[in-house]
Amino acid sequence: MGKTENPGGDEPVSRPVYFLSDSTGITAETLGNTLLTQFPESNFNRTTVPFITTVEQARSVVDAIDAIAARGLPPIVFSTVVGGDIRMTLAECRATVVDLIGTHIRQLEGALGTAASGKPGQAHGLGNAVRYQARMTAVEYAMEHDDGQSLRALEKAQVILVAPSRCGKTPTTMYLALQHGIFAANFPLIEEDFERDGLPVPLRPFAQKCFGLTSTPQRLSQIRTERRRGSSYASLQQCGYELRSAELLYLAHGIPYLNSASVSVEEMAATILQKMRLKH
Incomplete structure (x- = not known):
């Protein structure tokens, strides 16, 4: 058509x-x-x-x-x-x-062999109160643990997304929480992390829960430019360096990762659920 x-x-x-x-x-x-x-x-x-x-x-x-x-x-x-x-x-x-x-x-x-109830709204979250409440609890957890703001109860996380700034960590963790009831935290990788040996210290006990996100230098530079135009943070060189360093970190620690440059949040969430074998 x-x-x-x-x-x-x-x-x-x-x-x-x-x-x-x-x-x-x-x-x-x-x-x-x-x-x-x-x-x-x-x-x-x-x-x-x-x-x-x-x-x-x-x-x-x-x-x-x-x-x-x-x-x-x-x-x-x-x-x-x-x-x-x-x-x-x-x-x-x-x-x-x-x-x-x-x-x-x-x-x-x-x-x-039975008639449907015919009641509206059963498919939209409130039909199963237990599942709905679980999702809201997961959303609260994701908000508390967004961008490394809190390390409290990090052991309860089912997955921890790690990535350089603006690679899509926050929307993906929120989608996992709201749509699937997954306890998802996310943690930013900064330049100092790439100069140290190993994962950031708070993540080391939870390496098996980590999932990495990456992007392309062009796409990351475009997104960062919208936030800080003309800054070294948004430069193509800096973006390329951080992404290369992040991928090396993932490979060194056996962390699965995904390029988010041209993938929807829904597709990223589905891939994470599958690769991390998360039940929801």
């Missing part, structure tokens, strides 16, 4: 895409966007409508989508609405509706 061209000009037309949910919309966005990545040549204008909890709200959404459809290309709709009446109302809109819940609910009802 290629770009849809505008008959009146050379600019491609963006296909309207709606993510509809009876809760936050995060699941609809995640699953829908994953499917849309398979069509990289297409352009999309995305809109999320969360908390559709009544038939009246659903009808209002249908009216809005139908109005968009009347002006051009029919929208694409990704829905994670659970309630049957609301789901059926949304299905009436003049759009290509991808029901991300309904089809699979029917399959599971057949397999389990």
